[in-house]
Amino acid sequence: xxxxxxxxxxxxxxxxxxxxxxxxxxxxxxxxxxxxxxxxxxxxxxxxxxxxxxxxxxxxxxxxxxxxxxxxxxxxxxxxxxxxxxxxxxxxxxxxxxxxxxxxxxxxxxxxxxxxxxxxxxxxxxxxxxxxxxxxxxxxxxxxxxxxxxxxxxxxxxxxxxxxxxxxxxxxxxxxxxxxxxxxxxxxxxxxxxxxxxxxxxxxxxxxxxxxxxxxxxxxxxxxxxxxxxxxxxxxxxxxxxxxxxxxxxxxxxxxxxxxxxxxxxxxxxxxxxxx
Numbered sequence: 398x399x400x401x402x403x404x405x406x407x408x409x410x411x412x413x414x415x416x417x418x419x420x421x422x423x424x425x426x427x428x429x430x431x432x433x434x435x436x437x438x439x440x441x442x443x444x445x446x447x448x449x450x451x452x453x454x455x456x457x458x459x460x461x462x463x464x465x466x467x468x469x470x471x472x473x474x475x476x477x478x479x480x481x482x483x484x485x486x487x488x489x490x491x492x493x494x495x496x497x498x499x500x501x502x503x504x505x506x507x508x509x510x511x512x513x514x515x516x517x518x519x520x521x522x523x524x525x526x527x528x529x530x531x532x533x534x535x536x537x538x539x540x541x542x543x544x545x546x547x548x549x550x551x552x553x554x555x556x557x558x559x560x561x562x563x564x565x566x567x568x569x570x571x572x573x574x575x576x577x578x579x580x581x582x583x584x585x586x587x588x589x590x591x592x593x594x595x596x597x598x599x600x601x602x603x604x605x606x607x608x609x610x611x612x613x614x615x616x617x618x619x620x621x622x623x624x625x626x627x628x629x630x631x632x633x634x635x636x637x638x639x640x641x642x643x644x645x646x647x648x649x650x651x652x653x654x655x656x657x658x659x660x661x662x663x664x665x666x667x668x669x670x671x672x673x
Contacts (some may be wrong), residue, residue, distance in 0.1 A: 411473030418442040421548045422555045426458050426502055429546040430524070431465075435539045441521040441546060449477055450552035453506045460544035463495040463528065468543055470524040473505065475515035485513050487523070502546050520548055522572040530564040563585045570626055572615045573605060582624055597626065605631070 420428040421442055432440040437615045470489050474482040486509040493503050522543050527539040564582040571578045574588055584595035599605065619625030 413549075413671070418444060418556075419555045419604070420552050420658045421545050422550075423557050424547070425557070426546045426556060427500070428557075429460050429500070429544040429614050431544045432542045434526060434542055436542065436562045437540065438541060439521050441519050442545065443520045444548075444550075444553055446516045446553065448519075448552075449516045450550060451512060452551040452553070453509055454549070455518075455520060456547075456549040457490075457505045457507055457520075457545055458502050458547035458549070459490075459493055459505055460500055460546055461493045461495050461503050462499055462501040464499060464530075464541060465544045466528045466541050467495075467526045468522045468524070468545070468572050469526050472521040472523050473507075473509060473513075474519040474521065475513050476517045477515045482517065482519055485509055485511065489514070493526075500544075518550065518553065520545075545615055558590075560586055564624060565646045567622075569622055570617050570624055571608070572627075574612055579606065592625075594628075597629065604633075607631075 418430050421430040422444065430442055431528060442481055443554075455471075455473050457471070459468060468490060470487065473483050473485045488509075490507070490554045492558055493505065497501070511575055528541040531537070531539055532539045562584050564583075566579050566581050568577040568579040570582075571580055579595050579600040581600050582595050582597050584593075588595060614629070616623075616626040616629075663665045
């Protein structure tokens with residue numbers, strides 16, 4: 398059985414990695430930070446730098462295309478040296494018209510009226526012009542996300558990540574029969590950002606032994622761990638012995654009979670190990 402638990406909802410947590418806050422400081426207006434759907438409270442972009450940055454404006458490139466809600470008031474907060482964030486300025490933005498193309502953007506000047514030096518900066522969307530769509534399931538209106546393509550603050554930049562991706566050994570992603578199973582996730586950063594498949598292997602390269610009868614396999618919620626284990630391939634030889642790592646077949650060989658049922662939140666399998 399594969400189950401998911403749900404952590405507390407966070408005020409500004411992107412749906413996918415590629416729409417995180419770093420997308421708003423990568424110098425590419427084609428990428429953007431995005432809030433969740435149906436966000437009724439404040440949302441924000443939060444940045445922490447190794448060295449303080451000094452700035453007197455926080456110009457925004459706002460996505461306004463008729464498919465995203467549009468900010469109308471923002472608040473800029475800043476702090477240094479681990480101090481609590483303090484409000485620097487609250488600004489009412491001018492009216493922003495929707496572009497006639499998907500993901501169209503508008504640059505909005507946001508002078509702060511003061512010079513700020515900080516290593517922790519937060520840009521908060523206090524109010525927005527809501528754009529609604531109809532939920533396919535409930536047929537009720539839902540609020541579309543706010544999206545900001547660039548936050549132009551002097552010294553606040555982050556080049557897009559590239560190259561190889563490795564999670565290192567993690568014991569918080571997978572449990573089998575209530576016991577954590579340390580695994581490592583490897584692939585490329587491009588695939589990780591695009592939510593394409595990555596390789597999951599056990600840290601000690603040892604086979605996973607399952608007892609006969611019901612076995613519960615649980616995966617952690619990716620919103621809390623940063624990694625989604627959406628699909629796991631468990632395979633063995635017909636006699637029950639382990640397959641060699643790296644030689645998993647594209648088509649799993651015939652094995653013991655399995656009966657399965659499913660629910661909306663999980664899949665239940667029972668394995669009869671008497672089969673040889």
